[in-house]
Amino acid sequence: MKPSIPKGTRDFLPQQVNRRNYIFETIRSVFVKYGYQAIETPVMENLSTLTGKYGEEGDRLLFKVLNNGDFLKKANEEALQERNSTALISSISKRGLRYDLTVPFARYVVMYQNDLSFPFKRYQIQPVWRADRPQKGRYQEFYQCDVDVVGSDSLSYEAELVQIYDEVFGKLNIKTVTRINNRKILAGIAEVAGIPEQMIDMTVAIDKLDKVGIEGVRKELGERGIGEAAVAKIEEILAIKELADLKAALAASETGLLGVEEITQVFAYLEGYEFKNTLQFDITLARGLNYYTGCIFEVNVDTAAHPNVKMGSIGGGGRYADLTSVFGMKNMPGVGVSFGAERVYDVLEELDLFPAEDAAALKVLLIGFDEESHRYAFRCLNQLRAANINADLYPDPVKLKKQMKYANDRNVPYVILIGDNEMASGELSLKNMGNGEQEKLSIAKIIDALK
């Protein structure tokens, strides 16, 4: 059979794993520094935990796990006869693959509320699955790196998360622009434009501003049933750049003013912080997820510094006033952000910013010429490993050329060649694969040299 993997999934070569670990480690180290703790949740959740949390579109993209056993026996007869998949699902599937890390986290907080101290600061780096059509930079299996704090509505956390973004991308040497907005400001705009019920439609439309331009947004607003007068008002407010001007424009909306105040406070916390990257207020930032209620964030590669990089957002997040109430726990505000590790990988590759392969790789390969020297080499191997040197032995004393080629393919910096002469004298041939130089040294001296 022809080997293959499911669509939207990927295998990783050793070098790719090293590079992905570099990204994860960089992110993790910053999370830990800011006082966040790791948690993990299962790849499968009960389907009831997941359904209805991501909207109609999200339900469609959920991977469902078929029940074990004779699942059709217990299937809903009516739905089965009518070939109604949607109605059938609950009777043949009770589990699904997690779609993101936030909803499982909400469930987790409710289940372990008595064991957690609030504010609870957690990070989580695990894969999630979506049955989306794959395309460039989008997969059906991908990692999310989430960092959230629940149990406090302090705006100092918004400021802290902005700093985490700044620090991580600073360490990765990617120049970024973090944009910040506030859902309350967007609600205020909808109020002032006289369409408070259509705020979601409005935000979905204006979220596309940088992609389709003001013309496209105007069109989409119209298509979503928003009247001309309201569209004109929305456009007028979107043109505002300064918070002070916005305050005046939203004077009629209590919610809108609150949003402006929140943003102002976040900036106040950040006064004096030395940014490595750019932070800017962007009134057009909307973000699709409906559960955000306060500040929202999105990070993009700074196209001024990296003009050739074409990539969507590489991070995003925001505040939610109430995520756990669907699981029966009220008054649990939170705020969190996520890093798009897969996209960060593509950006680092595009910019050639991955560090050189680290010393964790194989340091020396031993080569024996015949059966006897192969056994001798095996004993030398043990000494090297005992001295904590990453060492390996070619498994058979085959033709030297073949063994050398393997060493070359493995990118080993040194090889040790062992034949009759070496065994007689105890002086092994240590060859530097970089410059081809070779010298005879005792195993003790080799260990000193390679340490």
Added chain:
RNA sequence: GUGAGUAUAGCUCAGUUGGUUAGAGCGCUGGAUUGUGAUUCCAGAGGUCGCCGGUUCAAAUCCGGUUAUUCACCCCA
């Protein structure tokens, strides 16, 4: 869910208006070189041209269907 492209050797791809035995580069195996890799030279192995059907004297090539995959839209990281 909607639309477009692609499918030929292990990998990346050529393949003319349809015409004898389908090619290249890389990789692999052996040799030049029986104690030395990455460079060079020589030789060799390796293909049901995604699958099914149709048109034709003749199909990798044209047509229909199907599967896989890529890209874009919707949505999203």
